[in-house]
Amino acid sequence: MTSFVSEDNIVRVTGRASLSLVATLGRAGVFFVRSVLCVFYLPFQWKRTLEQIYFIGMKSVVVICLTGGFTGMVLGLQGYYTLSKFGSEGLLGSAVALTLIKELGPTLTAIMIVARAGSAMAAEIGIMRISEQIDALKTMSINPIRFLVSPRLVAGLVSFPLLTALFDTVGIFGGYLTGSKLLGMNSGIYFYRVQSSVQMSDVKEGFIKSVFFALIVITVSCFHGYFTHLRKEGFGAKGVSLSTTTAVVQSCVIILIVDYVITSFLL
Amino acid sequence: MDKPLILFENVCKSFGENQVLKRVNLSIYRGEITTVIGKSGGGKSVLLKHIIGLVKPDSGTIYFDGKTLFARKRSEQKALREKFSYMFQDSALFDSMTVYDNIALPLREGTKLTAKQIREKVGNRMEQLDIAGIDGKYPGQLSGGMKKRVALARALVTDPEIVLFDEPTTGLDPIRKQSVHRMISDYQKRFGFTGVVVSHEIPDVFSISQRVAMLSDGEIIFEGTPQEIEKETDPRVKDFLRPMDWQGNGSDVNGYY
Numbered sequence: 001m002t003s004f005v006s007e008d009n010i011v012r013v014t015g016r017a018s019l020s021l022v023a024t025l026g027r028a029g030v031f032f033v034r035s036v037l038c039v040f041y042l043p044f045q046w047k048r049t050l051e052q053i054y055f056i057g058m059k060s061v062v063v064i065c066l067t068g069g070f071t072g073m074v075l076g077l078q079g080y081y082t083l084s085k086f087g088s089e090g091l092l093g094s095a096v097a098l099t100l101i102k103e104l105g106p107t108l109t110a111i112m113i114v115a116r117a118g119s120a121m122a123a124e125i126g127i128m129r130i131s132e133q134i135d136a137l138k139t140m141s142i143n144p145i146r147f148l149v150s151p152r153l154v155a156g157l158v159s160f161p162l163l164t165a166l167f168d169t170v171g172i173f174g175g176y177l178t179g180s181k182l183l184g185m186n187s188g189i190y191f192y193r194v195q196s197s198v199q200m201s202d203v204k205e206g207f208i209k210s211v212f213f214a215l216i217v218i219t220v221s222c223f224h225g226y227f228t229h230l231r232k233e234g235f236g237a238k239g240v241s242l243s244t245t246t247a248v249v250q251s252c253v254i255i256l257i258v259d260y261v262i263t264s265f266l267l
Numbered sequence: 268m269d270k271p272l273i274l275f276e277n278v279c280k281s282f283g284e285n286q287v288l289k290r291v292n293l294s295i296y297r298g299e300i301t302t303v304i305g306k307s308g309g310g311k312s313v314l315l316k317h318i319i320g321l322v323k324p325d326s327g328t329i330y331f332d333g334k335t336l337f338a339r340k341r342s343e344q345k346a347l348r349e350k351f352s353y354m355f356q357d358s359a360l361f362d363s364m365t366v367y368d369n370i371a372l373p374l375r376e377g378t379k380l381t382a383k384q385i386r387e388k389v390g391n392r393m394e395q396l397d398i399a400g401i402d403g404k405y406p407g408q409l410s411g412g413m414k415k416r417v418a419l420a421r422a423l424v425t426d427p428e429i430v431l432f433d434e435p436t437t438g439l440d441p442i443r444k445q446s447v448h449r450m451i452s453d454y455q456k457r458f459g460f461t462g463v464v465v466s467h468e469i470p471d472v473f474s475i476s477q478r479v480a481m482l483s484d485g486e487i488i489f490e491g492t493p494q495e496i497e498k499e500t501d502p503r504v505k506d507f508l509r510p511m512d513w514q515g516n517g518s519d520v521n522g523y524y
Binding site: 147 | 377
């Protein structure tokens with residue numbers, strides 16, 4: 001009898017979890033579509049979009065330069081020692097540039113923006129939700145998704161590729177610093193390899209990824225903030241903290257999964 | 268009597284196991300201030316949120332001007348919502364915006380007024396509510412009473428046709444309380460808006476109300492004029508109004524309004 005009851009419970013719990021997952025996915029899908037549609041509602045929200053570009057893009061420049069620089073430097077170090085075992089240290093420029101442009105640039109940029117701006121977005125919108133500020137927008141006939149999410153979406157689409165490009169560039173110079181300045185490799189060979197191995201298709205691949213990552217990060221972060229009040233695990237400040245954590249973790253995991261999927265399609 | 272502007276017909280609303288509204292029937296008339304009184308946590312704010320569409324009823328119907336509130340086209344609902352203004356219990360000010368931006372927001376987003384016209388309108392409202400000079404401050408830097416007045420200024424800046432006040436004077440000192448009541452009453456007389464006020468400030472709020480409704484255990488147990496509530500024999504109404512008799516002169520609400 002006990003085992004029957006527990007089996008019954010398992011079915012119930014699984015069913016409830018599945019229904020909840022389907023409902024959340026549906027809600028997220030509708031949220032995303034509405035956010036995209038609201039971008040095209042006139043008048044275009046220039047001021048709010050520029051503010052968000054400043055917040056997501058401009059304010060991330062330092063952290064992107066730091067991570068890009070050190071990623072490139074460590075790639076230069078590791079790459080040089082590995083390639084020198086096969087007598088191919090001349091290929092360091094190609095290895096650093098391609099790794100950064102195709103893979104690490106868009107992925108690490110997106111993860112850094114999640115940490116810096118995604119968490120802030122989820123927390124800000126979550127607090128607006130629990131303090132009835134989103135309801136206040138509705139009572140003023142202001143579409144909250146258009147007001148809060150759409151400018152962030154456009155700002156993300158502008159900022160992510162630009163920050164990725166910055167990350168790649170700084171990273172390539174980081175590789176040059178360790179490979180050439182520290183380990184004594186010829187700098188001409190380093191940059192010749194960078195130039196000769198990187199194709200436009202590689203750059204395009206990196207940008208395609210960064211566009212997808214922008215959509216993921218903004219949607220997931222704003223979604224969790226916007227629906228903070230529906231969380232069953234915690235309300236108020238605890239709900240906001242859980243929304244922020246979930247937004248960051250989910251964004252990072254989805255970025256890595258989507259990275260794999262896009263890479264497998266584009267290879 | 269005229270046809271009600273807003274009519275609740277058997278409206279029920281539950282949150283999980285908790286049934287907040289049980290077959291609520293209520294009439295709100297055009298150009299009048301209707302005050303909804305009742306115990307704290309009794310569902311008054313939920314009732315108010317139904318009017319503006321922030322909460323939808325589980326069953327029952329709400330009519331606006333004879334037409335169902337929720338069975339309208341999206342564009343009609345939007346146009347209808349533009350006639351409303353809502354003052355939240357906890358003010359719901361945008362804490363990352365300055366006081367000026369808070370009050371100006373509904374004008375910037377919902378009208379085609381120029382920046383100069385918006386500045387004039389906002390300035391006027393701020394002066395009328397005795398909050399001039401705090402334009403650049405953020406809500407977090409204001410006292411509770413100041414926040415209330417900023418919220419009130421934001422609610423009235425669009426000259427709405429229907430204003431919903433959710434406890435507009437809670438947390439204010441007696442002088443400010445009187446001034447807010449007087450202001451609601453003056454504006455109502457001047458612009459003729461329809462007001463619904465949720466309040467605990469009895470009997471003060473009766474002085475500005477043409478009608479009073481009392482919500483108890485999820486139902487409207489009284490609906491009438493402030494004079495009629497005085498004569499009401501329902502013990503639930505009498506019990507609720509009894510604290511007003513604290514002066515011990517044996518009178519009911521007589522003379523308060």
